[in-house]
Amino acid sequence: MPAKKQITKEMILDAALKLLKEHGYDAVNIKQLAGALGCSTQPVYLSFSGMDELRDELIPLAVKEFKDYMRSNSGDKEINLYDINYINFAMDEPQLFCFLFMRENAFAEIRQALIPVIEQSVRGLMETYNISYEDADILHDQLWMHAHGIAAMTATGFCDWDMEKVSMMLTDCKKAFTEKFEA
Incomplete structure (x- = not known):
């Protein structure tokens, strides 16, 4: 046997x-x-002990998958939650994207798990635009919010914009949000 x-x-x-x-x-x-x-x-x-414990242990694995995807697609650039790779992740891994970023009450735990990525982005924005931490943090969240909207619409099948249009929208949004910081 x-x-x-x-x-x-x-x-x-x-x-x-x-x-x-x-x-x-x-x-x-x-x-x-x-x-x-x-x-x-x-x-x-x-x-x-139950599904809550399993979910709690599944979150870090899902975050790792996200970070690995973002690193492998960022090349030499830093990982940003507001660039085209974030939207590509939503297209390529819609279920994982929804679990990480669209679950009820997930924002606080996912933001906590992504603090190193967010802090790196905020520091990059501070250096690029010579702005305070507070301004860079707000700018980061504004850019992330815009990219997240596109990513959510993509992940849920709400829209099927081509990536050229998406790239243009991200560029235009970043330009609009950063205009006040450029001298």
């Missing part, structure tokens, strides 16, 4: 991330995880 496959917490989280990316967060449940792992629901129940 073959040995029973040992299901680990890491295997469950990997399966959860895969389900999330393919089918969205609603598909990440005990029954679907057991099916994806080819086991009973018992290993999932033994590894996590």
Whole structure:
């Protein structure tokens, strides 16, 4: 008789991330995880106290996927939450984008997880425009809000703008928001 496959917490989280990316967060449940792992629901129940704990452990994995995507597509540039790569991520990984950036009450936890990226962007804006931290922080959030709107419309299938138009909109928005800082 073959040995029973040992299901680990890491295997469950990997399966959860895969389900999330393919089918969205609603598909990440005990029954679907057991099916994806080819086991009973018992290993999932033994590894996590419930779906809240699993979600809490899934968030850092999803953030890592996001950061890895952004790094791999940024080339030598810094990662910014307001550039074309953010929108490309929404197009390429719509379920993951919605989980990270469009869940109810997700803003505070995702912002916390992205503090290093945000701080890097804010410092870059401070240097580029010779502005205070406060002004750069507001500018960052304005630019992110604009890019997020386009990304959300893309991720949800609300619109299918071509990337040339999107790039133009991002450039025009940045120009409008930064005009007051240029001497």
